[in-house]
Amino acid sequence: MTAERSVLPGRFSGLSIKLIATIIMVIFAVEIVVYLPSIANYRASWLDDRLRVGVVAARVLDAVPDVMALPRALTDRLLNSAGADAIVYRREGQSQLIELDNAVTPTVAVTADMRLRDPMTLIMGAVDTLLGGGGRTLRIVGEGDRDESLVELLMPERPLRYDLFTYSRDFFLISLIIAFITAAVLYLVVRWVFIMPVRRLTENMLAYRQAPENASLIITPSQRRDEIGIMERELAAMEQDLFSMLRQRRHLADLGLAVAKINHDLRNTLTSAQLLSDQVATLDDPKVQRLAPRLVTTLDKAIGFAQSVLDYGRESAAPPVPGPVDLRTLIEDAAFDARLVGHPGIAFVNGAPEGLSINVDAGQLARVFVNLLKNAREALESVTAFPTPPEVRVEVTQSEDGLVIAVTDNGPGLLPRARANLFVAFEGSARAGGTGLGLAIARELVEAHGGHLQWVEQSPGTRFEVSLPTSAILR
Ligand SMILES: Nc1ncnc2c1ncn2[C@@H]1O[C@H](COP(=O)(O)OP(=O)(O)OP(=O)(O)O)[C@@H](O)[C@H]1O
Ligand SMILES: [Mg+2]
Structure with a gap:
């Protein structure tokens, strides 16, 4: 872990800020989905209110035979309370009209037919008013009291648009307040339930990592069951x-x-x-x-x-210092040290190819082979009767995965006692006077070179394989 990564994020960074941002974004997404139907509803009830006055006016028009006979004060009051410039009443192919004196003839009219009440039409109508409205004249159409009667109101669209904007602004402000209150409450709850304990864990890990031998830094777990x-x-x-x-x-x-x-x-x-x-x-x-x-x-x-x-x-303390080494010579020298070269009763075959150079710590790798060859010699010397002449053989195979150097003998094979603790220091010996260190050291040295040492079952005799990575091969 690097030093920078060990530093805890500040109070409003890391998990907390992501949490707050996510909550606010989700609440806004939900609010937008709620906003469209609610503004459509608001507009519909606004128009219905106006239409209701229109229906009252229609009732009056229905009751009188002649519109002209109505007092001006009454018609003006009716028109004013609806906020309309004109009200038209149609029934049985006839239409009656009351209008303000100074009514302006509409140029661009937009119709809000309140008989069509499906949600999509209402939403589109609201969006149209918000985006396109302004100077247009609004024509509100609805049913009258009587069968087959129609009431129409003509008025400027501006007041409706103004009210819709006010409503939207309030909606946005309330959304904002809700979003912040929810985010704050959730943040505090999550912080208390989740972030603070996680922070405590993180802080403890960081502190403990600095001084793992200090038992007072071991965390005291809470009683939580989660x-x-x-x-x-x-x-x-x-x-x-x-x-x-x-x-x-x-x-x-x-x-x-x-x-x-x-x-x-x-x-x-x-x-x-x-x-x-x-x-x-x-x-x-x-x-x-x-x-x-x-x-x-x-x-x-x-x-x-x-x-x-x-x-x-x-x-075991020293890391390998690699350098170019001729493998055949290295094995020949190791066999000499293991007293195999010139042995009176055991034949030694060095199968390493001529001129194969590898990049290893010569001293350490020689120690590996001395141990393996010495073990083979000791095993062969411990036997008296042989079906085949005793022999120790080193074979080298090169592949894409690297180099495998096998040390084989045709001796008695591993005793079960030796197999059980093979490669375990001081434990692996199954022969009188053995320390049980040879194979443990050999494995450690091979692994320090990035390779591995393993015992491969074969009968008769014993086979150990030293595998070295391709990087160890020079030629
Ligand atoms: N080629 C082999 N054939 C038969 N047994 C073997 C062979 N190589 C190792 N062993 C068995 O494995 C045991 C462990 O070997 P290892 O080299 O680790 O220890 P050691 O030879 O007993 O002692 P040390 O090598 O430390 O002097 C040996 O005691 C022996 O019984
Ligand atoms: Mg040994």
Whole structure:
């Protein structure tokens, strides 16, 4: 994790701001869907109100035989209360008209037929008034009281349009207030229920990562039963495990260091004892002559053990330093170190091609092959009767995936005891005097080169394969 990524976002960034923006956007989307039908309704009831006055006027016109006989004051009042310039009443093919004195003849008229009340027509009418209206004359048409009678009102469209705009503005303001109140309430709830606990988790993770050996930083889980509660408990368990693991590791490392020191001194002491026993072996006493070789071998073994434990500590610490190496020579040298070259009873076949150069840490890879070849030799030496002449063979195959170097022998094969803990340091040995480090070290060294070491079942004998990535091949 980089340093920048470790910084927590501010109060109004990150999750919170996304949340608020989303809520406001959703509320606005919903409001727009609600707005169109509601403005259509508003317009319809506005027109209905006007039409109702028109119907009252029609009733009056129905009652009198002659329109001209109506007093001017009455007709003007009727027209004014409808806000209309003129009212037309049609019945049985006849029409009667009352109008204001100063009525202007309409140029562009737009008809609002209130007999057509389907939602789409009403919405389109409202949109048309908002977008196109202004200077037009409005003709409102509706049914009168009587059968087959029609009432028409003529008036300027402007007052309707003005009212629609006022209504839209109020609608927008109320939407805005609702959106903000909802967003604020939701934000506070979500913040309290979700964001704050997540923040607490994040802060704890960041702090714990800085000092995982500080047990006081382990999160105390709340009693929540939801997913966040589970997350808190899991995190607490994970931090506790990590804490114990680190502590155990540190203790083991300390212990390892102590063992290495003791071992080092022990080896020196044993070496002095070896020198002494070498001298004792030169004495003429027949008893000494009989016991001395056993003493020398025992000391040899003890020194060998101490040495390999020391090597294990040293070896595993250093990363490989690759360089160009001739594979055939490397294997030949390893076979020599493993005392296979010139062995009286075992044939050794180096199958590595001439001139194959690889890019590896020569010392470390040689150690891998010395271990594998030594194991093969030891296995073959432990057997007395052979169906076929004992032989150790190294074969190299090159493919698109890289290089496979196989070390095979026709010996007794792996014992079940060895198979169970193969590659586990100090555990894998199944032979007297073995430390059980050879294969563990070999695997570690191969893996540090980006490759892997595995045991491949075969009968008779044993086969180990060292695979190296293509990047290790130079030619
Ligand atoms: N080629 C082989 N044939 C038969 N058994 C083998 C072979 N290679 C390894 N083993 C078995 O695997 C065990 C583990 O090998 P490993 O090299 O890890 O330890 P070791 O040889 O016992 O001790 P060390 O190599 O540390 O001195 C051996 O004890 C042996 O029993
Ligand atoms: Mg070994």
